[in-house]
Amino acid sequence: MHVTGHTRGGKRPGIRDVATAAGVSYQTVSRVINDHPSVKPATRERVLATIQTLGFRRSATALALASGRTRSVTVLTANTTHYGYAATLQGVEEAARAAGYTVAIGVLESDTVADVRAEVRRAADTGGGLIVMAYDTAGVRALAAVPDELPVVGVVETPSRPPAGHRPWVWTDDREAARTATRHLLDLGHETVHYVAIPSSTRRTGQRTAGWRDALRAAGAPEPRPLAGSWDPAGGYQAGRRLARDPSVTAILCGNDDLALGVIRALHEAGRAIPGEVSVAGFDDAPHSAFLTPSLTTVRLDFTGLGRAAFGRLHGLLEEAEPVAPRPVSVPLLIVRESSGPPPAPLPPNPPSEVPRA
Template structure:
């Protein structure tokens, strides 16, 4: 994992003097030329710190006007039961359900949970948000389903306890950072095969933005088409919500050859359903639509949505289990707790394809 430091040429003291910037434990560490763990030990009176180092840290604390808070004590006393979830979204189903799973598991273990929202992908904002979160709790869980979350994960200070919920990796892990994911490649392939078995000549795909060079979900969809010898259309879509799905659906609805659509999540599917309705292309009469996630409301769409169930709540619990192992000193690197395999939930939005009669 990479570590990102200050990008300004100013010293921490100069930055603190400008505009009242709050001083963090990392500012003290940078000014004293030591690690933030050493600053934490000084604050907590740890006798293992050399006297000269202690004096240098204390001078930096005085010069910067730093006020030790619970974070410094937490970093030195790992039995402090608090964590912060860093995420760019708290409303989309996958994010919210993952957060729910983290909170449920943490509460059962006696931990308090805070939330720190990434409101921008800008490096400066992400770095500042992660630093504040790291200062306020003894552990972090990063929901890294998007580029902002991936950047946040890269900004976590080296050595700080962390785990992450991530998109299924496209290849071998690059480091031993504890992370959990749901492998959705086979689920996407299963949903695609299901539509092909209904007689559709191919399956179009409304994709989610990906944090990897080769999305596992997209790979599963493509592999199923190729194995069946079916045409592989170019994926469409550039977002996460129903608006993005509606925009993609309007484009797809203009092509009479589109008879089956797999969507990257249920919000996208909702937008596609609306676009098809407005275009006079009934679902599932002319077009079959399948979603992903099995969000609670998907059973109440009209028609009820056939979708792939993803247990994000259990994924959140797995993330907490990984972090808890790190805090307890029993971590086994990137070991992944069991997460239920995705499954196809068949409802009303997909049906047998009946080719239009030739004139």
């Protein structure tokens, strides 16, 4: 069978298609393309023949990497302001600068398939590797749309199973972090913990929600229905107003610290004392969390380290270093502050009224 121009699925053949057809690794194909001297002559001839047969055409990225004219990476993200996103970008920039690379940012302004693919194409044309922050629908679609021949690392939610395939991922252990924060509130004596959730990128139940539920089930505690929040204080405020009306609510975990900020405001307006009547815990340990009144109990994740790790994996791909086994980047750290405490003591029963004597 003679194959030329496109693979069976109609896609233009990439470097991994060449590697499979030639029976070599994609690193070997890259070395042949870049005229690396370490490839055996027979192997080089076989790879070159396969390239010609498949009609493989080098991308702009491959040409730039081969010529040495670029030392840059592009980060694709739908958000640059929320704490987790911004701190991850900071880590990428710090690590890239130390390695002599520049960093460009491509903002995914829409999550439609056409717009995401267009942004991925623009990023690919810059001639460097990609880091995709896949915490939302736009990011997930962008990661899936990156061409096979383009070096890419995904920054993702905690995966439900170890990453498969050739594209490395990095993540923080959100699920364990949520378990840790929920256990803290239960250990204080609260009967259960209510949850205000951030949106999930890839599934109906996000990993932070799953970790909260894990801890409740392990303790045999009731499982309240989680409230859908957003990413910002306004979403927390709306959820907090609903929770404040329920006198049985004594502990609330929020999917990030911005949500907790809104919840605290709503409880304050409702006259619910924190932590005397209701304990509140956040997530991420954003810089403002220590300066709220009361200061916020939260769980810290190393987003800056996550960004450094993402660049490190990508740098390894660009330099053809040995791949690093996938693993979460950091261990969650519980930061206990003023906003969490024991539940209020139950009110004593009313004494029986005295019957007047005749």
